[in-house]
Amino acid sequence: MSHRNSRLLALGLNHNTAPVAIREQVNFTTAMQINACQQLIQEGLAEEAVIVSTCNRTELYVVSEAENDLSLVAWLGRYHQLDPTTLNDYLYHYSQQQVVRHLLRVASGLDSMVLGEPQILGQLKSAYALAKEHQTTGKLLSKLFEHGFAVAKQVRTDTAIGSSPVSVAFAAVRLAQQIFGQFDTSTALLIGAGETIELAARHLRENGLKRMVVANRTLERARLLAKEFAGYAITLEEIPDHLAEADIVIASTASPEPVLLFEQVQNALKARKRRPIFIVDIAVPRDVEGRVGELKDVYLYTVDDLNEVIQENLRSRAQAALQAEEIIDTQVVHFMDWWHSLSAVDTICRLRDHATDIRNDLVNKAKRMLNNGKPAHEVIEHLAHQLTNTLLHAPCVQLRQAGSDKRDDLVLSARHLFRLPEND
Incomplete structure (x- = not known):
């Protein structure tokens, strides 16, 4: 599948944006996660899908050709039999590079109620493994989640984000x-x-x-x-x-x-x-x-009520979080570089296939010449000559036309592409 026109989209709510009464209404059990991811793909709303659902967050990560996530918001409402407008105030929306940054921050514990807590990483791994097992994730989300896991490990190794036992x-x-x-x-x-x-x-x-x-x-x-x-x-x-x-x-x-x-x-x-x-x-x-x-005589607290207690534990991790954000900045760039490189993969494959077809055709002709008694050195020279001419014919025609059209940018690109030496 080509990702040239695909977009990364993420939609979700968490402990910062929605109270527990709202979060529990959009919670997905394991069975629901599988069914929902498959439904998103079957309905054409996503090419790939992973759903993360914990006590503190529900998030949809998808690869889609859609420009925005409006259809995902409507789907989320339908799936949980809720009016989508009731969710609007609680949802956050990310696309493209924002999705990458958000996932890396979540995996590293920077978006958790308890800063730096390690549990979310295991929950992300479980959600990804579920999607992978049921074939709702592909090249893009697989790379994103695996990159997220690697970055989370780097953050734990290189910073003190997990040094104190808070959860x-x-x-x-x-x-x-x-x-x-x-x-x-x-x-x-x-x-x-x-x-x-x-x-x-x-x-x-x-x-x-x-x-x-x-x-x-x-x-x-x-x-x-x-x-x-x-x-x-x-x-x-x-x-x-x-x-x-x-x-x-x-x-x-x-x-x-x-x-x-x-x-x-x-x-x-x-x-x-x-x-x-x-x-x-x-x-x-x-x-x-x-x-x-x-x-x-009952003291009842929910996860939201723990927030005040948790604040005491945040201060010791604040400096480590700044260091973690720097790591994430760098790793977002690395992921985006990899993603952008995919746009050239299709062209590279076509170029290789084209060259292979030419080579096979000319090798078969050379074999026939040998079978007909032509001397080997003549056949080799003929093969090399034909291969060079055939491979370079189309680029040379295009470059001559570029010169006539004063397309200096194309000529300079060809010099760069083929690593040609500068003129004396």
Whole structure:
């Protein structure tokens, strides 16, 4: 596929542009990502497509011949059964070089709620692997994402952007510390068993938490995580039986519906005799029913509420971020140079094919001359003469015409192209 007329487009919203209530409405599950990318291509809205969807962002990266992303905005609304105009205030739009810069910044953690956090890189890799597996990505997006991964690695190696352990999970634990002080007598209920929950478990343990319960849809996965941190594993259905034990609840599942309900928390508070529960809901869509926050003796925080805590961690990474931006500036130029070079590839291929056809034709004629008894040295000289004349005939005709038309630029280009020496 030629990319001569293709454009890079990106459309998305994130924690900076949209609240969690909006983000969860345009969230894509893994199955939806596959279906949506295929739909974009089948409907002619994209030649290549990758969809990135996390708790903090949903982004569409496409290669398209369209001049802008208006059709993508309309499609996004249709797909999620939303009025596209309700999304307009929350969306950002990038094209061409802007897309390259944005992806490199996202991959390097410069566009994250927690500056420099590494989780987004893994999420980008998963989204790209999914698109690649289902053949919705091609030469341009493959090169872009792989370039992004390489740049992210360079940023981590060459700057101190990842030197301090900050993440949404770390911010959640830090907030719990502000409320409870010490963790040595606290019990934590972790709902989910993914990377964010694992990070939270690690931070809790490092800060002195002794007792941990891990709830997950798959009990075996919960057991694996609980075993690592000397915890106890349960299923999601068993949460009501253990909720009253929990001082700290951190939830991050991929469930489309809340897994922690108002009545469950209300009953747990009665059993706890008004001892408070600290709950952090990191998931999008939300894992905790919104009304839970209305309960007295419940401290409920969503990912957006963590922003204030996270600000403390930004200062140490500010200088590193400036260095990272310099790396990205250079790498954007490198990618664009590669992309621009593609415009010459088609011409190079045609030139090679043309020369190969001439060579094969003349070699076949030379073989016939040899078979007819012509001396080898005559055949070689004839072949060389014919090959030179045939290859140079069209360029020479065009250059003579350029001279007649006073096209000095074309003549100078030919000197440069063929590396001809200057006249004495």
